[in-house]
Amino acid sequence: MSNFISKVERAIIMDITPNIATHLLSTSVGNRKIRDWHVDVLAGSMARGEWRITSQGIGIDKNGNLRDAHHRLMAVVKSGVTIRSVVVMGLSLNAYEVTDTGIARNMADLLNENKRITDILNAGARLYFDTTRPVTIDQMRPIMDSGLYDTAKTLIKHCNTTRTFYSSATVKLAACINIMNGSDAEYVLTQYRALCLLDFASMSPASMSLVKQVNDGKANARARNLDTICRALRTFDIHQKDSSESSAKPDQIAAAIKIVIDVLNNKIILTDQYPKPESKANVIKPVQVIKKPKKTTGIDDELKELLDERTTESYLHKSGDRKKYVNG
Structure with missing residues (x-):
C-alpha cells in the first residue's frame, strides 16, 4: 500500500x-x-x-x-x-x-448552453433513463444526437418568453417530441408561443383546455409531475387540436411516457453503449371528446368569453405550411 x-x-x-x-x-x-x-x-x-x-x-x-x-x-x-x-x-x-464548496456545475455549464434548452434535454434524459438523478454528459450525448437538442433550440428561438407551467421543461419537452414524431411543427410552435404569451386568440381549443386545467388546479408545474407530459403531448398534437379532454389517467400517462422514450429511441444515433431498439411507429391515440358543461370559476373573463364562443371550426391551420425541425 x-x-x-x-x-x-x-x-x-x-x-x-x-x-x-x-x-x-x-x-x-x-x-x-x-x-x-x-x-x-x-x-x-x-x-x-x-x-x-x-x-x-x-x-x-x-x-x-x-x-x-x-x-x-x-x-x-x-x-x-x-x-x-x-x-x-x-x-x-x-x-x-x-476547499471549494460551490454547487456542482449543471448541464448548462457543461454544454455552455442556455438553461432553457438544457432543461429540455434533462427532462428527456430523465424520462429515457427512468431516473430522478442527474445524468452524466456521456449519457446526455445520445439524447442530444437524437435531434432533441436542435428541436429545443428551434422552440426557444421561436419563443423565449417564460411563464409558469407553460414554459416548464416538461411542457417544452412535449412540444419537441411532437415535432420529432412528425407532427406539424408550425402548429406546435404557434401553440407553444400562444400559451407562453397567453394569446387566447391564437390558441386552439386544446390549448385553451390546457389553460383551464391549469386555472382549475388540475395541472401544475411541480417537478416529476408525470401527468404534465400526458396533458402537454395531447395539447401539441394537431390531430387533437379540438379536444377538450382534461383527464390524465395512469394508462394515459404510461402511454405518453412510452411515446417520449420510443421517439428518442428511434432517433438516437446509436453507439455500442445503447442497444439498437426495434423501430416502431409512434401514434398518439386521439381520445373521445366528451362534451360537458364548462366550469368557469376562476377563469379570467377573456378566456371565459373565448371558451363560450369558440367552435370546433374556429381554428384555421394551413397544412401546406408544414415544417419539421428534426435530423434525418
Whole structure:
C-alpha cells in the first residue's frame, strides 16, 4: 500500500484501485455527510467507462489522512473499477476549511448552453433513463444526437418568453417530441408561443383546455409531475387540436411516457453503449371528446368569453405550411 504521508505539498497522478480507495477512506477524519445517490451516479459513470482525469483531485493532509473526495472513493469501491486521479498530499490540517464548496456545475455549464434548452434535454434524459438523478454528459450525448437538442433550440428561438407551467421543461419537452414524431411543427410552435404569451386568440381549443386545467388546479408545474407530459403531448398534437379532454389517467400517462422514450429511441444515433431498439411507429391515440358543461370559476373573463364562443371550426391551420425541425 502506498504511503500517503508527506510533509511537503506535492501532487501526482496515480491509479486508484478499490483497495487503495478503501484504505484512504479508513483514514478519513471525522464523519462526512455522504449522499448515497451521488455515490451511485459516480459509480455508474465509472462502470460505463466515462470517468476522466480532471484537475479536481483527492486531498490528503500531511499526516496521511483523507480530507476530501469521499464520494469518488466510495464510488470506486462500489463499482470495483480502478480509475486514474490526481492525488494531492501534504495539505495543511486546516486546508479543508477553504476547499471549494460551490454547487456542482449543471448541464448548462457543461454544454455552455442556455438553461432553457438544457432543461429540455434533462427532462428527456430523465424520462429515457427512468431516473430522478442527474445524468452524466456521456449519457446526455445520445439524447442530444437524437435531434432533441436542435428541436429545443428551434422552440426557444421561436419563443423565449417564460411563464409558469407553460414554459416548464416538461411542457417544452412535449412540444419537441411532437415535432420529432412528425407532427406539424408550425402548429406546435404557434401553440407553444400562444400559451407562453397567453394569446387566447391564437390558441386552439386544446390549448385553451390546457389553460383551464391549469386555472382549475388540475395541472401544475411541480417537478416529476408525470401527468404534465400526458396533458402537454395531447395539447401539441394537431390531430387533437379540438379536444377538450382534461383527464390524465395512469394508462394515459404510461402511454405518453412510452411515446417520449420510443421517439428518442428511434432517433438516437446509436453507439455500442445503447442497444439498437426495434423501430416502431409512434401514434398518439386521439381520445373521445366528451362534451360537458364548462366550469368557469376562476377563469379570467377573456378566456371565459373565448371558451363560450369558440367552435370546433374556429381554428384555421394551413397544412401546406408544414415544417419539421428534426435530423434525418
